[in-house]
Amino acid sequence: MIMPEPYKQTVLILGGARSGKSSLAQQMARESGLPVVYLATGVITDVEMKERVQKHRESRPQSWVTKETPYGGFGQMNENWSGKAVLLDCITFLVNNLLLREDKEEVVYQQLLKELGFLFEKHQQEGFYFLIVSNETGMGIVPEYPLARTFRDLQGRINQWLASRANHVYMVLAGIPVRIKGEE
Numbered sequence: 001m002i003m004p005e006p007y008k009q010t011v012l013i014l015g016g017a018r019s020g021k022s023s024l025a026q027q028m029a030r031e032s033g034l035p036v037v038y039l040a041t042g043v044i045t046d047v048e049m050k051e052r053v054q055k056h057r058e059s060r061p062q063s064w065v066t067k068e069t070p071y072g073g074f075g076q077m078n079e080n081w082s083g084k085a086v087l088l089d090c091i092t093f094l095v096n097n098l099l100l101r102e103d104k105e106e107v108v109y110q111q112l113l114k115e116l117g118f119l120f121e122k123h124q125q126e127g128f129y130f131l132i133v134s135n136e137t138g139m140g141i142v143p144e145y146p147l148a149r150t151f152r153d154l155q156g157r158i159n160q161w162l163a164s165r166a167n168h169v170y171m172v173l174a175g176i177p178v179r180i181k182g183e184e
Contacts, residue, residue, distance in 0.1 A: 013177070015171060022059075022133055
């Protein structure tokens, strides 16, 4: 399938908690008309998280293929995504999951670069519409605890890395998307 030009793009969607970033990404995937592969990074750790994950699942069309990827593992995915929309939701859980497992910022950063680098290379080779959701965590107060500060700093570094590679970047504020990189 020859991809229409708009769908050869990489789109990074940033925002705070409950800003509407996932809704925007899902809307963009739906409106593309392409088959969707949804890369889910959340881990169910308690009842409240179970409810959040269930709500997210119910918000997606049943035709979307969901891959559970809480620790990445993207290099083991051998299927070809040409002509599809691939929605990675969200980077923040991926950073969190890897940091809690490893607890060393630089080790996790290098692992994230490897995982995400693989996806960007796959995107270049196969030509799919790549939508990435991530939280903007650096606009609040300085966290009190070392692990929280490490997480915030690591998240910021990864967001910068992603934004430098994405064709389009949006910031979602109160449900309103604001384009901060890329043309219409």
